[in-house]
Amino acid sequence: EAQVTQNPRYLITVTGKKLTVTCSQNMNHEYMSWYRQDPGLGLRQIYYSMNVEVTDKGDVPEGYKVSRKEKRNFPLILESPSPNQTSLYFCASSTTGVTEAFFGQGTRLTVV
Amino acid sequence: KNQVEQSPQSLIILEGKNCTLQCNYTVSPFSNLRWYKQDTGRGPVSLTIMTFSENTKSNGRYTATLDADTKQSSLHITASQLSDSASYICVVTPAGNNRLAFGKGNQVVVIP
Numbered sequence: 143e144a145q146v147t148q149n150p151r152y153l154i155t156v157t158g159k160k161l162t163v164t165c166s167q168n169m170n171h172e173y174m175s176w177y178r179q180d181p182g183l184g185l186r187q188i189y190y191s192m193n194v195e196v197t198d199k200g201d202v203p204e205g206y207k208v209s210r211k212e213k214r215n216f217p218l219i220l221e222s223p224s225p226n227q228t229s230l231y232f233c234a235s236s237t238t239g240v241t242e243a244f245f246g247q248g249t250r251l252t253v254v
Numbered sequence: 255k256n257q258v259e260q261s262p263q264s265l266i267i268l269e270g271k272n273c274t275l276q277c278n279y280t281v282s283p284f285s286n287l288r289w290y291k292q293d294t295g296r297g298p299v300s301l302t303i304m305t306f307s308e309n310t311k312s313n314g315r316y317t318a319t320l321d322a323d324t325k326q327s328s329l330h331i332t333a334s335q336l337s338d339s340a341s342y343i344c345v346v347t348p349a350g351n352n353r354l355a356f357g358k359g360n361q362v363v364v365i366p
Contacts, residue, residue: 146297173352175352175354182358183358184343184356184357184358184359185298185343185345185356186356187353187354187356190352190353192352198352200353200354201353232297232298234297240285240286240303240305240347241303242300242303243288243300244300245297245298245299246297247296247297248295248296248297
């Protein structure tokens with residue numbers, strides 16, 4: 143089954159403790175991206191990647207890092223999480239061009 | 255700053271009735287416009303994708319229109335069902351980059 147898988151689905155952590163949210167897709171998609179969704183603000187793009195070893199900032203990249211060492215994986219790294227990064231995070235993938243994007247199930251992160 | 259405005263923010267409709275959601279954008283130059291459906295707690299699912307040259311696209315009971323001259327799009331839901339209760343998100347891709355512009359969504363509630 144074609145899918146985008148995020149882990150974990152839920153995470154509660156403390157301020158400053160490094161964490162990684164994984165994202166993996168099995169559709170051989172070139173394009174992958176991360177978003178956060180907050181009440182009243184909608185979805186906002188954090189980082190995206192056009193292909194292996196090619197990443198670029200979205201609208202809200204501060205406090206986040208990404209890497210794209212393999213085509214199927216695009217982890218989101220929070221080196222020193224802060225409470226304002228409490229949010230619902232989504233990973234998505236697609237082929238390049240004007241094509242449908244597939245989203246993961248979401249990761250609900252709480253930083254206390 | 256590129257912006258996408260959606261209206262109404264929320265609406266309640268009776269099962270079986272039609273409704274139309276609006277999306278106005280200022281993104282320029284423009285590549286494509288997408289409508290997504292997002293059920294509560296789940297990732298968005300693509301409904302339609304339209305490029306500059308397309309002015310209507312259907313997906314079952316969902317029909318999207320695009321007027322690239324006035325920078326307006328609409329999503330029409332025909333004969334609404336309870337399962338149509340969701341948030342509908344308009345997303346615009348600028349030409350030349352992948353920094354997507356998201357609307358905040360139209361929250362639709364269908365009641366029996």
